Amino acid sequence: MNCREFTEFLHEYLFGNLPAAERAEFDKHLAECPWCVAYLDSYRKTIQLEQAAFATAEDAPPPVDAPEELIQAILQARARSS
């Protein structure tokens, strides 16, 4: 396995979608390649960052309500359509 192959399929490795023999190939490559170790770690952190960027912090206030004008627009549109 080389870095190109590792990079192309690392998501399958990361999420445990590979048969044991192929997984062993990935493990062997990782043991020899610090660059792919760094790439895999940063790929994993990228996913965590995406989710953290939109997550509500535990100590954050409750999400704000939708603007009243939007609520009224929805209610009026429903009244017109019913």
Added chain:
Amino acid sequence: MEDTVGGTRAAGAVADEAILLARMQAGDDDAFEACVRAYSGQLLAVARRILSHEEDARDAVQDAFLSAFKGIGRFDGLSRISTWLHRIVVNAALSRLRARQRRPEMSIEDLLPHFAEGEHQIDPPAPWKATSVAILQQQEARDMVRGCINRLPETYRIVLVLRDIEGLSTEETAQLLDTTLGVVKTRLHRARQALRSFLDPYFREGEA
């Protein structure tokens, strides 16, 4: 991420979903208003993640509620109202996205790894700071990551938002985007790689 929309607050505001649903199905105006007030904030947050324009996001929420109310008689109540509404607003937002005048997309190729003859990356990856995720406690850092997601080519950004942020399955995403499982998997992987490229300067060790 089943309850992306139905947070604690909405659950508290709507003490008994079965009663609320029965009242809506009976045509009770107050029940419809309670439903809009309980869930519109969360639905707007979902629409904003899919659509970058505020007006489009609000229109999508309105479309979603009207569509939901129109089909309220067919909703069996087996899933939570919040889960049901989440699916509907995702659909409504995607419809708006398709209808919007599409800008020419930048190619994603430049954001993917490139390899030298020896099959190593031309720009060798550097380790990222161990504290990368903790940094996102700061609002400024969260805004920066969201900004990087919004810079992704639309075709890839939408798959990343649906799968990684909204928590939809590969199958659901493929169905909503009218494409195959393989295309969704490939686009998601490339979207993450491209996002990694955008984030790399901020998080690699040795950077401020």
